[in-house]
Amino acid sequence: MRTSSPPSHRIPARPVTDRWAYKPVALLLLVPVIIAAAGLTAVVIAPPFVGMSIGVKELDKKLQAAGANFTRIPPIPQRSTIYANDGKTVLARVYLDNREIVPLGEISPVARRAVLAIEDSGFYEHGALNPSSMLRALAANIRAGKVVQGGSTITQELVKLTLGDPTNRSFGRKFQEVALAMRVEQKYTKNKILEMYLNQVYLGNNVYGIATAAQFYFHVPASKLTLTQAALLAGMIRAPNNYDPLRHPRAALLRRNDVLNRMIGLGPTNGGVTYQRGAKAKKQPLGLAKNVGQIHLPTPPFIVDYVKQQIHDNPNGWYSFLGATAQQRDKALAEGGLSIVTTLDPSWQHAAQEAAGRCSPASTTRRTRSIRSRPCISRGRPSSRTS
Template sequence: MRTTGTTFLGVGLVSTAVVAGGVAGLAFSFRNLPDVRGLTSYVPAQTSYIYDAKGRELLSLHGEEHRKIVPLAEISPNLKRAVLAIEDSNFYKHQGINPNSIGRALLVNFKSGGVSEGASTLSMQLVKNIYLSQKRVFTRKLAEAVLAIRVEQVFDKDQILDMYLNYIYWGHNNYGIQTAAESYFKKSAADLDLAESAMLAGMIQAPEAYSPFNNFAAAKERQEVVLDRMVSIGWITPAEAEAAKKNPSRTSWVNPLLGKTANCPTLPMQL
């Protein structure tokens, strides 16, 4: 495993937690954290499909998580860039945590007397969703940082991005980018254009609130935030952003609740 300056920074954050949260926070952070090497064999829940004799899909069966895992190479570059732009534009530069963002969040949280602002990198979001409680407490944020550093010592960046895009929630029981692309745009994740990608990337922060199916105006506003962010960091041109904003993507919207999917949390009983 690599020993890096970021690792030492993570240790420094642990020390800060001891001062702010006491010995209990330190014990939680180290003794009870899982071994991230288990992710090498981890496979999240996926949807099962039933086909007719001609190979046509008749039905999809899943519990809470409607998911199809796809390789990173089969995900649109538009989507990858949009997600990174709005969620973690320094993803390929940091080693699990973003010191500047964490410092800013610590200051805001200290002033507010609680945990009111996050500073999560993609790696931190990944370990939070797989391993940790969603409750916003200081010890959880500390655990995210420690686990994220460990994840980056075991996996390369593309592996982490692959896991992230295939794991996270995109609203309406869609987990992972493939089912999100199919449900919202009736296409593969590989074929998402810039406008569609920006809208999906914008949903990550609050999938139900920014769902175009629930509130298209809010989804559209959030999409434009993503596109403006991509322009500000030089990943697309202003002209590309304006074209995407004018893209009538709403016409291709598919109600995820009216498709052929059957939500079967007790599958053996259903069959």
């Protein structure tokens, strides 16, 4: 569990070009899976697959069985924030994954379009899978003898991020991911899937989700992301460490322009941009915020440790709604996206700390007790002033 601003700890990105054994027959076996997963259950695979005795109906049954235990996408871990008594002054952030979750409506339309353009431009037209995209990728990978192009949809990527096992790259696991993607499309709307994906993705420098990335790299909310900013973040999704604008600014700029080129190619009527707007954006610098990545928080006052200890110890059962055990409550604090409003008055906190050394033990004790009342805890952002 971490407190306050994000450390420089880095998490490796998922490899993009992991090699497969060059076995064309094994790769061709993916074709019936693609057809079956696309829902074409009324036909049987034509030659050259007839000899394999594999029918689409049988594959479809297996896909349905593989995803039978799916119920929902698990909650996405989100950082908790501890505030002063005004509900606005941030005292500390506590997290395992540095992530702020926002609804889709609070992500700028141009940011959504940029991600869709480079990751899955047909997202709203196809189902859980995009057979044509997968077949194109299959052909490219056969020609190269390795994986050089992906054909996954955003739904498939969401499944890999939330339900998949990144250490298991077996065909059986991929088959199950296809089945789960089909279930996800049945349960959630396209907008909800996109919202979960944008909040889930890793964007380098221990930053998760597009809202956190907008604050980290540009010091703006996700709703205010511009075209160039959105294109930079969208380009990082595939390989966030390789396209890290802090360590690899040249690669990040080239990748950003790849996204802009893709948006120009789509055009404004298909979720992209006009040539004029895209060309102008490509001439812009990265535009990172001054002091990028530095979130200026005060030194956490002792009340932060007090709040964490109170939640852990659960005196009088006050915090049982966060979990029956100390471990469950600690997990809720680190991953539950809690907003905790304390009774600390920021107007006198600094003066009180400066004067602490001059105070007698008795007066220090009285002042300490005056703010050790029960904090107000809610999920999500505080909606009103708490005194």
